[in-house]
Amino acid sequence: MLEEKLGRNVTLEIVKTTDFGVYLGTKEDKVLLPARQVPEGAGIGDAVDVFLYRDSKDRIIATTHVPKIRMGEVKALKVKDTGAIGAFLDWGLEKDLFLPFKQQTARVKPGDECLVGLYTDKSGRLCATMKVYDRLEKNSPYKKDDRVQGIIYEKSLNFGLFVAVDDRYCALIPRREASGRYKVGDRISARVTDVKPDGKLDLSVREKAFIQMDADAQAVMDKLLENGGELPFTDKADPELIRAQFGFGKNAFKRAVGRLLKEGKIEIREKSIAIK
Template identity: 45%
Template sequence: MIEVGKVQTLKIERITAIGAYLSDGNDEMNAILLPEKEVPKTARVNDEMEVFVYRDSQDRFISTTRRPKIQLGEFAALKVVDITKVGAFLDWGLEKDLLLPYNEQTLKVQKGRDYLVNLYTDKSDRLCATMKIYPLLKVGSTHKVGEWVEGYVYQINPEIGAFVAIENLYHGLILMKDADSDIHCGEKVHARISEIRNDGKLILSPNKKAYKEIPNDAITILTKLNESQGFLPFNDKTDANIIKKELNMSKSSFKRAVGKLLKEKKIRITERGIEKNGR
């Protein structure tokens, strides 16, 4: 049986001017097209090919040898490339972008940002993305208190905290008192398990001890200063997204590292930004 939304091995039934038609060997009448540009020149009838099956822009079933960033039932952090009247469109590695309908969004998404989504089929058997991750995650992981894990933030409740999909599989939560003020949906976090609740959900603490965290961030800032002739145009008013993009750290981590460097008199702050002493 051919499965929409999954990579699978199919057999070439016939080759035409527009491409090869593939089937699972049981339903030759409903063979699916692999466009001519993706058919190997050496391909022959009865050859097997590993392809991904989805719908094209005209809602017809089609196959591709390209590997998508997500398959049916899986989770992945995908970038928003466009926002239209019907919803947002995500880059999932194929020619036709993936639709994230408005009714499957848990917040107003922004173009250029990554968001954790799950791939599902709607009532019309079309592949779509959803940000409604909570009911799809599991409990009962084998992780222990004190272990470090990674995951994506998929929802933020100002009264509770940041919900994290640990390893895209398990329920995790960073309590609001432990969360950075600039944490956002789609952000990948590295956190320590501080508690395992009775229901199996994991409470996370992203905060390292200051003496462990600050030196690495401070070295990053000094390295950037050296690469930029001793000056960086950043200060307390710089947008957190810019700091994340340029320095790969949160704004709170940036402030702590700057404070340490100021205390050690390695830098000075001006109206323009950060300058290295002895510049």
């Protein structure tokens, strides 16, 4: 059945020709390839490589155009538009790819990039889903301390930021490392901190502590200057307050403050930190 091949490339024979195109497959189970896409000189019995999807009237149709994603793949696509029940993605074909609200891990808007896979809904239509965790590979070539690139495809209050390294490998920035400034769809550069036994990667967007300390100390100084030279809390502040202010954890904050104290740039008062 051709319906079972939706979202895939297939090679089919021409079984009938018309003024508006050719029919491919068998006499009992055939699909139209529009005339403007029929290879020059092709006739009955010739094989044509096509992609199968549904047109604007939900009819199965063939195309020789190459889509940006096929069934079984995970790809990053641009959002073209949004509507009352979801979003529409550019996947290189005439009819945009539908991304229902229920399949979004975060609300998207036109111009956004999101990582998706394909599935067929209850009506047999091809749709996109941002819920790709189980579709990602776990056999990456990366090891601890390697630098990698990826896209955030989901956020979790319990676990952190789910990342697809190279848009294909399963990775996580743990909650303790996940800054609030990142959102779904962001492209990131990160460092591999661990490779799990199952092949999944743990990542950090921060450098090793001794390297990161300079940048963190500068971030504290910048925040002090923004606040008139004084912060209304010390290095004993609540960890969540520190993370909300700086995007890194309490230990990193204490190291940064210690660096600034050693350099004589700040002083710690009873309830505040101030520039000297």
